[in-house]
Amino acid sequence: MKIQELARRLNVSTRAIRFYEEKGLLSPAKHPDNGYRRFTEEDAWRLQTILALREAGIAVDDIRTVLERTDRAETDEVRRYLELQRSALYGQWLELRETLALLDGMIERTEDEPESLRDRWHALAERAKASKAIRDSWADLWNFDALSEQWALNGSAGLTPHVPAEPAYSRILAQAAERVAPQHGEWGLDIGTGTGGFASRLLTSGVRMVGIDQSAEMLRRCRMQLPALETRIGNLLSVPSFDGQFEFVVTSFAFHHLTEAQQPLALAEMARVLKAKGRIAIVDWMDAPDDLYAASGTAPGEEHYAESQRLIAWFQTHGFRAETVSLDEASVCLVLAVRAPL
Template sequence: MNSLEKKKNLFNEWAKTYDQNVATLSGPLDGYKESLTRAAQTVPIKENESLLDIGIGTGSFAEHFISKKVHIHGIDLSTKMLEACEKKFPSFTLKEGVFTSIDYENESFQAVISSFCFHEVAREERQKACNEVYRVLKPGGQLTLLDLIFASSPAMKRASEDLRGHWDPTEDYALVEELDTLLYNSGFRDIKWIQSARCHWIVTAIK
């Protein structure tokens, strides 16, 4: 079983209790709901425009945009997460997919969003992931990405020591400078960063 299949199985199993679990998250994910709300506030999208949520899970991030009356699409590695999302939000258009393989045409979306998913992308595939997001965005469209990201290697080390009871050493979190460079290399400009919790950063970037 390769790493992608292992992750799919893990998230398929987690789908059963995901919504209950996020209500009591701690450690690196402390501040989860507050960070989602703050990230959603950075997304400039208008009625009838189209938005894609990468790693949509059960729809916790995309849910913030229902009142804006936009066309919400979502992709996820986990079929069980997609099933749970469809039950909650039948108006969403959902399909299987990952950051590095987005099954949509070029320039399909005014906005692309993602929360707590990018760190699951293998380091050697992260440039490809940024390129894919750039491809499916319309000119002038915005990426809003929220994840477990750290300002520097020392900051990550301190967090791992302070949160050792909740820290997963198998995860490969990005650093601000690393992801900033990847986004710039893909063609993004006007890249901005907001720290929304100790281990959470929001990055917005314009095509």
Template sequence: MLIKEAAKKLNTTARTIRLYEEKGLISLKKDQENDYRIFTEDDLYRLSTIIALREIGIQISEIREMLKQPGMQMEDYLNLQRSVLYEKLLEMKDMIHTIDQMMEHVDSADFQPISKLAEHLKKLKQIRKGWKDKWDFDSQAIEYDQHIKKAGYTFNVHQGYDVALSTVKQCITLNAKDQCLDIGVGTGNLGGRFLHQGAHVIGVDQSGKMLEKCKEKYPLMEVRKGHFLALPVMDLTMDVVVSSYALHHLPDEEKLLALQEINRVLKSGGQLCIADLMFQNENDRKRVLDMYRLEGNMEAVEAIEDEYYADRSLLIEWLVAHDYEVKAQQINSILSVIYAEK
């Protein structure tokens, strides 16, 4: 396919395609005899992704970063489009909600409430876009399962791993054709346990490589690129939401936003179950850290302080305030399972 045909198929112009080529967003093969650009199906999907992202206002420099992953194929491009569109959808909903709140203050001489709402909206945008994967999960994906430490270490974050995942499985009542969402699915170690029950399991992760590995292990699982603060599913469509060893990668102020996002997608009567690294409360965190310091186990102290182990009491408090019935089970000093019905 030549450039004019490609432009017509994508409802764009040859000039636009050349611009994206000049900016390094796409690299096209050329016919050696006449130097004409030749478009493959993957080229078309890449271009359609670029066009879609530009339509919703994403800058060329940002798109270039998004498309850095080598060997992207049709599913990858569509997954990326869906992920970004959901983020934009949530941003629009935030904006509309904020405007509705601002309207309540338009007759007031005090401008401060409106100013505070605008600042809150700005902060929400920054939070949704600001999370960074400082652990580089893409590089861990291939050997992730082999590197899960279960025994024989001075400090073992995965002690109780299998017990925790089994506990989640036991807590959940899942019927055939139910919609089950696994957030931070990784290589599918939790979500894969629900496939044989006939449920439709969607695994969400921000790491494309983790999703590739998950799909390789569990071909029947649907995988989608996304994260806790922008789940790529529609409102009130999930019967079950589960997560394991993922929430502790969010800073504390974002964990409650994650629960808010889970609440958006979970049906009334739906079930939520989270297995993660957390303390019962702030006093318990201090007690455990003091214990490790007294033992001289600085590996444990550094590991805990490197991540964002949750305050379980705050998560439960939020869920109860939003009409969930909640149960919690302690697996060990740093690992708990929270089960909640909406």
């Protein structure tokens, strides 16, 4: 087909098609007699892919990388890139939400006395700035991409100080899954899913599960072991989901990777994506510093273990009923919170 036909078919300008040619994203064959471009069905599919990637906010140079990897059938790398793009867009969306909340707060206070207005605006702006700084401070300090290979060969439990050794690990997760009690038709979220240890115990008949982790390599191995689990790149401070999507949200042995300043923001993110009357379950070492560090194999300052009563207080302040349940191993607790009806 000619360039005009392709443009009409995909509702794009001929100028845009020429631009993608100049950038090396399209290489249509030329007629041997007159040199006119002749676009094939494969060219049309490729252009449609380019337009979709551009609509998703992906830069032209990055589109070239995605297309090259697609041509080489490097599907894992293509998926990794697209998931990173999705995660970044969700992060931008969360920042926009916070900016809108800041503006709403400033508008509400425009009727304040002039001498106090500036101070109130400044306080709101500082609060928004602090929240952004906390979210941006997230980093994988433990190189979980590398750990994923060890976990795949030997199993995660006890291999690193991030989770307890077997058989306690399996007993803990089984007890926690029983308390979460997933029901037919529910949609659950496991944050920091790793290779899917907790999610696998929640994937009962008729339950849909999403697993989130900051490690693309962990997620790749997780999909191999649990094909029924939907996976997304993300973390506790930036959950790549819209509001109110899940009946239950869980996390196991990941919360202690957050600093004390990051933990309330993580709780807010878990609550944000939870449906009305939904439930949150946090499984982790808590409360007993001396025994806790000995059990986890880490030194004070390396991890940031939560105080269960502080978590309970946060939940109660934000409209939840919450309780603490001691699990199999010393210092391992389940904090289970249920959003109370209005």
